[in-house]
Amino acid sequence: MKIKSVLRIFVPLSIVAILFLIISFSTRKDELNRRVSKKLFQIGMDPKIKTEQVITPDEMPSLPNIIIILVDDLGYGDIGSYGSTAIQTPYLDRMAEEGMQFTDFYCSSPLCSPSRAGLLTGRYPLRSGLTFPLQPGKDTFTRKLVKEAAYAMGVLGVVDMKNAKNLVKGLPQSEITIAEALKIQGYTTAAIGKWHLGDFVVDMEHHPYNHGFDSFVGFNASNDDWPASFWVEDKQIVEDIALNQGEYTERFTDEAIKFINNSGDKPFFIYLAHKDPHQPCIPSEKFAGLSDAGAHGDTIMELDWNTGRIFEQLKDLGIDDETLVIFTSDNGPWFDGSSGGLRGRKGETFAGGFRVPMIVRWPGTVPAGTVNRNPSSNLDIFPTLMELTGLTLPSDRIIDGRDLSDEFKGATTADPKAIYFFHYNEVEAVRVDNWKYIRSTNTRSWPIPMDKKNSLFGKLAGGADYKPEGSNESVPTLAKWPMLYNMDTDPEENYNLSDRKPKIQKNLNEQIENFEADFFKNPRGWID
Numbered sequence: 001m002k003i004k005s006v007l008r009i010f011v012p013l014s015i016v017a018i019l020f021l022i023i024s025f026s027t028r029k030d031e032l033n034r035r036v037s038k039k040l041f042q043i044g045m046d047p048k049i050k051t052e053q054v055i056t057p058d059e060m061p062s063l064p065n066i067i068i069i070l071v072d073d074l075g076y077g078d079i080g081s082y083g084s085t086a087i088q089t090p091y092l093d094r095m096a097e098e099g100m101q102f103t104d105f106y107c108s109s110p111l112c113s114p115s116r117a118g119l120l121t122g123r124y125p126l127r128s129g130l131t132f133p134l135q136p137g138k139d140t141f142t143r144k145l146v147k148e149a150a151y152a153m154g155v156l157g158v159v160d161m162k163n164a165k166n167l168v169k170g171l172p173q174s175e176i177t178i179a180e181a182l183k184i185q186g187y188t189t190a191a192i193g194k195w196h197l198g199d200f201v202v203d204m205e206h207h208p209y210n211h212g213f214d215s216f217v218g219f220n221a222s223n224d225d226w227p228a229s230f231w232v233e234d235k236q237i238v239e240d241i242a243l244n245q246g247e248y249t250e251r252f253t254d255e256a257i258k259f260i261n262n263s264g265d266k267p268f269f270i271y272l273a274h275k276d277p278h279q280p281c282i283p284s285e286k287f288a289g290l291s292d293a294g295a296h297g298d299t300i301m302e303l304d305w306n307t308g309r310i311f312e313q314l315k316d317l318g319i320d321d322e323t324l325v326i327f328t329s330d331n332g333p334w335f336d337g338s339s340g341g342l343r344g345r346k347g348e349t350f351a352g353g354f355r356v357p358m359i360v361r362w363p364g365t366v367p368a369g370t371v372n373r374n375p376s377s378n379l380d381i382f383p384t385l386m387e388l389t390g391l392t393l394p395s396d397r398i399i400d401g402r403d404l405s406d407e408f409k410g411a412t413t414a415d416p417k418a419i420y421f422f423h424y425n426e427v428e429a430v431r432v433d434n435w436k437y438i439r440s441t442n443t444r445s446w447p448i449p450m451d452k453k454n455s456l457f458g459k460l461a462g463g464a465d466y467k468p469e470g471s472n473e474s475v476p477t478l479a480k481w482p483m484l485y486n487m488d489t490d491p492e493e494n495y496n497l498s499d500r501k502p503k504i505q506k507n508l509n510e511q512i513e514n515f516e517a518d519f520f521k522n523p524r525g526w527i528d
Contacts, residue, residue, distance in 0.1 A: 049396070051180045051212075058390035063185055063267040064362065065323040066385060067256070067310065068178075070119065070271070071303055072112070072194060072222075072278035074357060075333030077340025078300055082357050084338060086293040087300050091308030092359065095327060099361030100370045100408065104487065106377040106419055106431070107331050110346055110353030112222060113166075113196050114422075115330040115378065116273070120177040120197075120211075122382025122393075122401040124422060127525045128175055129167035131424040136225045137169075137202030157455025160347065160442055163424040170198020170206035176394055178382055179269060180212030185389050188266045190215040190259045193252045193273035196222055201229055201236070209234065213271070217255045223248075223275040245282040248275055249299070253306040257313050273330075274303055277337060296336035311361075321363040324388070324408075328378060329356040343493040349421045349428045349441040351493055360408055367410040374414045375431050375487075380404050398525035420515060427516050430508055435501075436493070437508035438483040445479065453481055482509065 076082055079089040081096035108118025113134045114125030121128065135147065154161030171177075179189040191208040192215075198206025201220050208216040217232050219241070227240035230248070241248070256272050276283075276299035283298040287305075291297030307327065314320040332339055332353045334346040344350025358376075360366050379401030386393055387405040402417045421429035421438075429438040440453045451458045467474035484498040484505050498505045 049174065051176055051394075052184050054394040054396045055176070055181055055184055055386075056392045056395075057184050058392075060185070060390040062322070063187070063389055064365075065260075065263075065268050065319060066182070066187075066389075067270045067272060067323065067325045068119075068381070069307060069310075069325065069327045070116070070193075070273045071327075071329050072273070072275060073331065073334050073337060073346060074277055074300065074329035075337035075339050075345075076342055076352065076355050076357060077338030078277070078296075078333065079304070079357060081359070083340055084293075086338075087291050087297040089300065089304040091304045091311065092327065095307070095311070095325070095361050096359050096369075098363065098368050099325075099359055099366050100372055102358035102360070102372045102376060104373055104375045105328065105356060105358035106354045106375070106421075107329070107356050108377055108379050109422060110331045110348060112278075112330055116197055117171055117175070119330075119378040119381055120171075120179075120271070121175050122379050122399045123175070123397070123525060124379070124400050124420070124519075126422055126425055126519075127398075127400075127523060128172055130171070131422075132164045132166050134166060134170065134196060134198060134221065136221050136227070137199035138227060155455075157442075157450040157452060157457045160450055162455065163426065169203070171211060173205070173210065175211075176397075177211045178385055179208075179271065181382075181386060181391055181394075182267075182269045182389060183212055184391060186266060187269045187389075188215075188259075188263050189213045189269045189271075190256070191218065191271045191273070192216070192255050192259070193218040193248075194222060194275050194278075195220055195273070196225075200231075204234070207234060215259060218252065218273070219248075219275065223278055224280060243280065243282060245275065245280070246284040246288075249302050249306055250284060253309055256310060260310075260313060260317070260319075276300070276303060277333075279334060279336070281336065294336060321365075324360070324362040324365070326358070326360050326381065328358045332356060341492050344444070348444065349423055349438060351436075351491065354421060362408070366408050370410065372407055374407065375416045375419055375433070376404060376407075377401065377419050384408065396527055398522075398527060400525075418511060418515070420512070427512055427519070430512050430515070431487070432508060432511065434486055434488040435504055435508060436485045436487055437505065437512070438481075438485075439509065439512060440481045441483075443479045448478060451479055484508070 077084055078087060080093040081101055107115045109115040109125050111133050114130040117125045117128045117130045150159050150161045151165060153159050154164060189212055191213040195208060195218055199220050200207040219228050219230060221228055223245055229236050230238040230241055256270050259270060277296045281295040281299045283302050287298045287302040291301050314323050332346050339345060339352030342351035342355055344352035346353055383393060383399055383401045384404040387403045393399045407414055419431040420427050428441045442450050442452045448457055465474040465476050482498050483496045484501055485493045
């Protein structure tokens, strides 16, 4: 009896001790990898440079006004022109009818901060040291503790947080944003809405003023990063918006319209980054309960109506055909929202995390009612705008995106670059033409959702594969790696064709390995 009693105590304690040692070892190894990455990242880290030293302007007969409307966590199937029947979006649907809709458009990260960095710089977010949503500088001790525990558990694959830690506290000063570049051509610039590229509440170095924006009205971070504060220019107006969020979509649109009206004869660039439909999804009173898709749908209907207000103002001022408007989302839907039937959601390498709506409107230049099916990403916005405004690409750094200006004007053929899908600091997948190849990713499937092959649980699951005696082949118990999907016939990523197309699989795997080797030799992407 005594022995049994001792065993009852000893065995559980031994299991706990073994798990603790595994976590400790894995965490130290993970931290070592992070430090190595940080050391690599800091090689070539430069102070802020003068943009005009690396970008050359050409004289242009005219310069378009530019508005980027970036919404938060909007799913591929959340608006009418992309198939939604639960949410009415007449103004965005009309935008698609009057402009160009992209079917195969990707964000540069399936998470907030890194995706925004990619859009504004045209570079893979890891080049800026960003892999995860930046956390508020005034985060509580409890929340910090929970996050650190999540990072530790991530190395086991219990939660999807392995290598999730950012290498920086905000977008580095050495990065060149669209706003900084456009100022060379005399643009007046405004950032309105959610910033989330460094918490200027605790360090003004991260304020949009220091990234090329003349004006700022908005939040320091996400609308659920409490305390989330509301600022006008460099003054804090509300310390914590809490759940009093219903007014801000209209308020941000008012500020955009005011900036348009006050721009005079100067071309303007507005980066309008709305808070919704990111949770907690709080619409204004006049939109609450209007949709058939809950509060998520209500906030999208409000976004839609306010987008229509901007188009009306451009028409009233007679500058409609002088203004390029780009509408897209930072990543796919989180808990609520429709991925449009695509596999996966926010944070995932599957299409539901990365593929987002993208509509472009510029009357007289962008052909009305057209559809672009070429693979492209938000990294392409930077080089496209440089071309349209007579600016060269920066001579001192790699720009990962490609120029879409000819496609904006109606060209049907293109020479797309490969699009690489980073998950934190790993390259998990690549899209080339109609093929998407995934080396390994967490499937989020029963019974082991975190089953990536380089995690502890993924390895254990893989170790249970059945291999008949005398055979060189094994049958996977769970997910099978790698995955290969034909985007023409299977955009939902339902059918793995890796066994059927071994040559394509081999070529794409080599392409990822070659890209990865080049990338990590020069992660910041400086050009000598």
